Amino acid sequence: AQSVSQHNHHVILSEAASLELGCNYSYGGTVNLFWYVQYPGQHLQLLLKYFSGDPLVKGIKGFEAEFIKSKFSFNLRKPSVQWSDTAEYFCAVNSDEKLTFGTGTRLTIIP
Amino acid sequence: KAGVTQTPRYLIKTRGQQVTLSCSPISGHRSVSWYQQTPGQGLQFLFEYFSETQRNKGNFPGRFSGRQFSNSRSEMNVSTLELGDSALYLCASSLGHHKETQYFGPGTRLLVL
Secondary structure, eight states: OOOEEOOOSEEEEETTOOEEEOOEEOOOSOOEEEEEEEOTTSOOEEEEEEOSSOSEEEOGGGOEEEEEGGGTEEEEEESSOOGGGOEEEEEEEEOSSSEEEOOOEEEEEEO | OOOOEEEOSEEEEOTTOOEEEEEEOOTTOOEEEEEEEETTTEEEEEEEEETTEEEEEOSOOTTEEEEEOTTSOEEEEEOSOOGGGOEEEEEEEEOSSTTOOOEEOOOEEEEEO
């Protein structure tokens, strides 16, 4: 069965710092990859997705992610975070006809 | 387009009772998936319905069941509630083809006392 690992459980950064959140998955076949964000009190929203093509994908609010097939990774990046990026971030993989989520990374931005 | 809607938003039940949660997908979406979100286990897949048929199922006991209606609306039922069923239950919809983007509703927060 597919598994998704997010090694950073809680990340604390100052505003303007650069961000990279790790995501690794186990399945080696064809996958669709997603990053979702859950802002405090709000529902899960899609940040970005990778289906095929250019492995560097850009999403909303300045986020981007790079798919590295050889490393089974799909890390999320943002060059300069803002206080409003405080949220929980979930990596998800769709492989065996269902969406498998990582355990999430709580991101706290200090003004 | 209106997003995924879920009712009720909050629910308090006692052990042994049963509960039914409702989900209305985005217009035109034919697939509805349900997830359980808890602080300890994160987001776990319950089941997926497409065209009124369960297409996929996660590793949950038979107390958790669901159905989908001809208008793609879906309901989820949990019988004989246990304290550990306290969670946020999320519904997501997609157009219906495998591996498509899923769009999530706000969830129903269930508290079992």
